[in-house]
Amino acid sequence: MNENKNNQIQVELNENIAEGVYSNLVIVSHSDAEFIFDFARLLPGKPKAKVHSRVIMNPKNAKLFLSALTDNIKKYESRFGKIKLGEKDKKIGITPDDIDTVN
16 A cells, blocks of 8 residues: 555555455454454355454554444445344344444
């Protein structure tokens, strides 16, 4: 990443990374110094999920990530409608109703 004179960041995205990694499960853990996000894929009928990508962030960047994700979910829902979660989804952890209260 290079910073230019206008304080804009130029991000380089190579072809392999641009393809992305599909994940339908993320496991979040933390220590006093970092947050760890393990992005996994859980296949129907399989009892085990395989982690395909791990992202490690310091607490400040994790909070900035939460803020950016919250903002984008609000924009998505205003354009496409509310994202509906079932009771099973809500039992996993934080729900969209909780996002506004995370500070």
